[in-house]
Amino acid sequence: MKQITDFQLIEKQDFGRSVLLRLRTEQLVPAIVPGQFVQVRVDGSPSTYLRRPISIHDVDVMQNEITLLVQQVGEGTRHLAALKVGDMVNMVLPLGNGFTLPEKGEKCLLVGGGIGIAPLYYFAKVLNEKDIRPTLLLGGKSESDLLRLSDYQQLGETFVTTEDGSFGEKGFVTMHSIWQKQSFDKIYVCGPKPMMKAVAKLAAENNVWCEVSLENLMACGLGACLCCVEDTVDGHVCVCKEGPVFNIRRLKW
Ligand SMILES: Cc1cc2nc3c(=O)[nH]c(=O)nc-3n(C[C@H](O)[C@H](O)[C@H](O)COP(=O)(O)OP(=O)(O)OC[C@H]3O[C@@H](n4cnc5c(N)ncnc54)[C@H](O)[C@@H]3O)c2cc1C
Ligand code: FES
Secondary structure, eight states, rough: OEEEEEEEEEEEOOOOOEEEEEEESOOOOOOOOTEEEEEOOOTOOTTTSSOEEEEEEEEEETTTTEEEEEESSSSSHHHHHHTTOOEEEEEEEEEEEOOOOOOOOOOOOEEEEEGGHHHHHHHHHHHHHHOOOOOOEEEEESSGOOOTTHHHHSSEEEEEETTTHHHSSOOOOOTTTTHHHOOOOOEEEEHHHHHHHHHHHHHHTTTTTEEOOOOOOSSSSSSOTTTTEEEEETEEEEHHHHHHHEGGGGBOO
């Protein structure tokens, strides 16, 4: 059930270009599937009248809290990063479909690139609650992009690549040696599109089930404006409503 809710910022962690925002509401937080997102209203900025889509990074149902991990790229995200503890934030949630949960005993690889690691934290946490310990492969341009690495490491064996070689193996996630050493039943990916396409290609070549979480530009977030469409084998679909998570077999990549 979607709701429009006011949250209060109760904790903020600064990671330089990115911030972690922990938000609490007085209402009950609805059931949230990992991979779903919120549409955040950006107050106090006339040029950002459209809400901004942000993945749900973590959820604490008992405390009525959700956490977002936001990277500053423009006016809207800069405003969100400038919020102060105590500020109110209005959000529509939960939106989109979310990742398909694996069967018990299946070996899962979660691949995140850049800020695309955001939805994978809550996903890995939910998998742990279901006694499924995922493997994580996180990539960034350099070490400073690897946000909350020690927290991810607690949720599963975690491998890292950086483009400049400052941490983990040097190169892109698709170049990591794990691909030669291990095999997986299910692969889940979120990150920049070229990276997701490269991982999807690897998965398809090896006949491995794979879901990707698309971050197409969005406006309404509700399936009304058609600005987020993706070409699929079933025709053009709205990523905000039918996605953002798609099995790669549906995508015309
Ligand atoms: C389903 C979904 C989940 C997302 N989850 C997160 C998240 O957890 N954390 C996070 O930091 N960001 C996330 N994003 C991206 C985020 O929505 C955009 O960065 C944000 O809307 C940009 O707003 P802005 O006003 O700061 O920048 P704008 O001024 O709107 O844009 C600044 C620049 O960023 C580019 N840009 C805007 N949106 C995107 C995008 N989706 N992909 C690539 N480039 C973009 C624009 O083309 C422009 O060049 C998500 C996007 C989607 C669709
Ligand atoms: S953002 Fe409007 S239809 Fe998807």
